[in-house]
Amino acid sequence: MIRDLSQTLRAILSQPGLPAELAAAQIAFDRPAEQFKPQQTTVDLFLYDVRESVELRSSEPVIERAGGEAVIRRPPLRVACSYLVTAWPVGGTEPALQEHRLLSQVLQVLSRYPVIPAQFLQGGLAGQEPPLPMVAALVDRQKSLSEFWTALGNRLRPSLTVTVTIGIDIFTPETVSMVLTGELLLGERTAPDETALKAGTEVRSYRIGGRVTGAGDAPVAGATVTLVERGISATTGGDGRFVLGAMKPGSYTLHVVKGGTAKDAAITVPAPGGENYDVQLT
Incomplete structure (x- = not known):
């Protein structure tokens, strides 16, 4: 350098x-x-x-997201x-x-x-x-x-x-998988200066993210992804990724449409271990 x-x-x-x-x-x-x-x-x-x-001197990392992964680069x-x-x-x-x-x-x-x-x-x-x-x-x-x-x-x-x-640059970039599920917890605090919530007041909701792909695992941009039971939709970006929320825990159906091709996928929120919200549209 x-x-x-x-x-x-x-x-x-x-x-x-x-x-x-x-x-x-x-x-x-x-x-x-x-x-x-x-x-x-x-x-x-x-x-x-x-x-x-x-x-x-800076301690703020730079995060780049692509292909379902996040690359974390510590400042030089x-x-x-x-x-x-x-x-x-x-x-x-x-x-x-x-x-x-x-x-x-x-x-x-x-x-x-x-x-x-x-x-x-x-x-x-x-x-x-x-x-x-x-x-x-x-x-x-x-x-x-x-x-x-x-x-x-x-x-x-x-x-x-x-x-x-x-x-x-003195640090090696770290590559990690992007979070599939984000959890939001609402409720009444036990006291104004405390973060704990009163029992029985908690309401959990989730935001989910996934990826729509086509033949050869290529990302499908511009597909409409609908959570049927909630009637909420999102459109995939250039990398085929989408985000939907908020929703309570439970079983749902994702309806994916791109042009004349459609597909339904059954999902569980939050996703059990090893599962995700990706859909292959073929």
Whole structure:
């Protein structure tokens, strides 16, 4: 993921329509130590800090439902990656001014994007949600510039910092079967601040879900599913699934119609172990 981020920043700084000096510069990711002496004009982005973004930490999972199953994805680790950006002009008569101009062009380009647009995202970052925030010219007050450059093994020179926060998946998605029956319990509480219900006041009702399929177990969309005894109906979605409710426990009949094909299925609510409310319409 971090390599993909570096390639993403390279894509931003290599896009068409950039100022001539920046467009002609190569984009590197080397440590700007004393021995770093590029042979052509270069913009160097040195990754010097990687840490979790505690402010963006989330514990809310994302749940995707399809085919009677639910895929639970725990939120990714949010990681802030900081790059030291320096300019290294080669040739010309006033290298210092060329360096300043090149840095200002980089700053202008990166500052256009508070979040990185999708067209620049590379590798595993493509399609990542939420969008990746980017901050250019960020001031790190905990960093002493002179000590920082001494640690790098070079003399102090103009630079700016760009920080991008990415998501890194560290948990394996969990796939579970979707609930077939939902139970609703109504009644009078034993006290306003208690959840227990008074005996004899409980009323149980259920909501059921199932799937209508055709030949080859293909989902049947747009079928009408009716609970005959209650006279309530639902229409299946693109995945063939339907939901009906509410109803008391008991025996019922599902009447399924699609075009000129119909089928009745006897069901019990709640479903006994191993049974479901799926109907094959053939």
